Amino acid sequence: MGQEAEKGRAAAAALLGGDGTAVGGRLTWTEPKVWTGPETWTGPRAWIAFDKEVRRLQYTAYGVLRSTRVEARLCHADGRVRAAALGASRFPPPELVLIRCTDWVPAVRERAREVLGGAVAKDPEDALPALAPLVLRLGRREHGAWAVQQLEAALGGRDSVFAAWWRPEQLSTTSGPKSLTDAQRTSVVDRLHLSRDLATRQFAARLAVAPGHGIGVRELARRAAAEPDPLTARLWNDAALAALAADGPDDEAVDTLLRARIPMVRAAGVTALRRSGRAREASRHLVDRSSLVRACARWLVKQDGGDPYAHYRALLEGPEPVSPYAVTGFAECAGRPDAPLVRGLLEHPEGAVRAAALAGLRRMNGHVEDAVLIRLLDEPSASVTREASLSLLPVARRLDPDHLAERIAPERPLHIRRAAFRLLRERGGIAGLRASVALLEDSDPGLRETARETVSLWDWQAGLRAGEGDAAELGGLLTRSAHLFGDYQLALLRSRLGPTS
Structure with a gap:
């Protein structure tokens, strides 16, 4: 998001610096029917940032306008200059005209709406998909609702400035087209569904699922299953479930929901199995990777008289x-007496199963000996090592610090260093400080950052009072980490540790 705004600011600086192609070459975009890369599309934040930056930079120290280009005048601080720019012979970028439609000066606002309506009505199939992201973003402004209302009206088949040929006054006359044709609306909405702007895709989905949308249940299910955004997927999913409830079961639609990438949609597919008379299939989804889907599957198995x-x-x-996921699902509905069965899986040849067994035993309050967990810290599987360290956290203070310190050495694999450091930090005391100082220059950025934060917040004087290392050792560790502190803070810490530091 910050890069998008920076792109707009850079275009503004280039325009006022004399680059005649700045706006056309840097910001103006259309929503291509086939996306060829991020360079082909500029989001709404860039245009908003451009408008603000031009207004900030356009004057020199002597109050002289730095550029007379229509784009600069359209972003001028004086409303009279902005209004005059809207009547320029060279039509400015429609995105800037759209921003002026939310202007705080009524005369500018009304003139901009006339100009924009005429421009969009020339070719709404290309203009509306391009402008929709900015329309929705500007809709949050005090005067931004107008453009959103006109967009909704145009795509809903109602009278709209964006469809009136050529001027908005024609909305009150009987001549000229006042609304988009069905083919135009379909073309625009289809392109909105493919937008890279998330708010635009959500807007298009809300339009499509409105009453009378005419989309079949199978297409609704397909879109729900393919959509990567959870909120947009929920819109399609809810519409698909409503269609199933109204029109009756559809096996193909249910199967599509069950193959969705988002767990919420797959869970909806599982619950839809009951209405489709396919409750016996719920057992297949007891091992889904999502806990939500597994919970829905267990519910349906019980409703069908089964025992998950x-x-x-x-x-x-x-x-x-x-x-x-079978191990995880079992732990979700099993109790502590079942721990021996899960504990036996700690010797399973597959690392993912061993990791799931460790996580399941924690859920079930199943006991695992410290020696077993410590051995698992050296696992080649990162997931097993992580789960073993999480299981050891409650007993970290009784672990051998030297054994853990050996595992943060640079030659150890990263996942082992991370697990050992997690335990040493939990253990605290001088062992945690030593490990943090040792990892200040670690090759892994995450470990370095955590180590530096730990050292920076360390209470050195409290450690000395508690007998966790003598003043000489603490002074040596402070010297090794001196680059983390300012001169005054470093001198203060050394004075509190005593003269031997």
């Missing part, structure tokens, strides 16, 4: 390969 617990146990004890 028995199904999970059969998966763990059966001859088929064990899935890590």
Whole structure:
């Protein structure tokens, strides 16, 4: 988002610096039917930043206008200059005219709306998809609702300035087209669905699922399953479920929901199995990677008279390969007496299963000996090491600090260094400080940052009072980390540690 605004500010600086192609070459865009890369599209924040930056930079120290180009005059601080720019023979970028439609000066605002309406009505199929992201962004302003209302009216088949040929006054006459044709609306909405702007895709989805949208349940399910944004996907998903409830079961639509990338949509597909008479299929989704989908599957299995617990146990004890999500699902509905079954999976050949077993045992309050967990810290699987360290956190103070300190050495794998440092920091005391100082220059940025934060916030005097290292050792550690402190703070810390520091 910051890069987008910076692009607008850079274009403003280039325009006022004499670059005649600044706006046309740097900011003006259309929504291409096939996206060829981020360089082909400029978001609304760039135009808003351009407007503000031109107004900030356009005067020299002597009050002389730095540029007479229509783009600069359209962003002028004087409303009379802005109004005159709207009547320029060379039509300015429609994005800037759109911004002026929200102007605080009524005369500028009304003139801009006339100019924009005439420009958009020439070719609404290209203009509306290009302007929609900025329309929706400006809709948050005090006078921004007008453009949103006109866009909604145009795409809803109602009278709109964006469809009136050529002037808005024709909305009150009987001559000239006042609304977009069905083909035009379909073309515009289809392109809005493909926008890179998230708010625009959500806007298009709300239009499409409104009453009378005419989209079939299978298409609604397809869009819900393919949409990467959760909010937009929910709009499609809710519309698909409503269509299923109104029109009856549709196996193809339900199967599409079950294949969705977003867990919420897959969960909706699982619950839709009951109305479709396919409740027996719920057991297939007990091992879904999402806890939400697994919970819905367990509910449906119970509604169908089944026992999710028995199904999970059969998966763990059966001859088929064990899935890590089967282990997680079993832990979600099992109790502490079932811990021995899960504990036996700590020797499973697949790292993901071992990691799931450790996480499941924590959920079930199942005991695992410290020695076993410490051994698992050296696992080649990063997920196992992480889960082992999380299981050891409650008992970190009773662990051998030297054993952990060996595992933060530079030659150790990154996931082992991270796990050992997590435990040393939890353990606290001089062991945690030593580890933090040792990792101040670690090759991993995350470890470096955590180590520097720990050292910067360390209470050196309290450590000395508690007997966690003598003044000489603490002074040496402070010297190694001196670059983290200012001169005054460093001198103050040394004075508190005593003369041996």
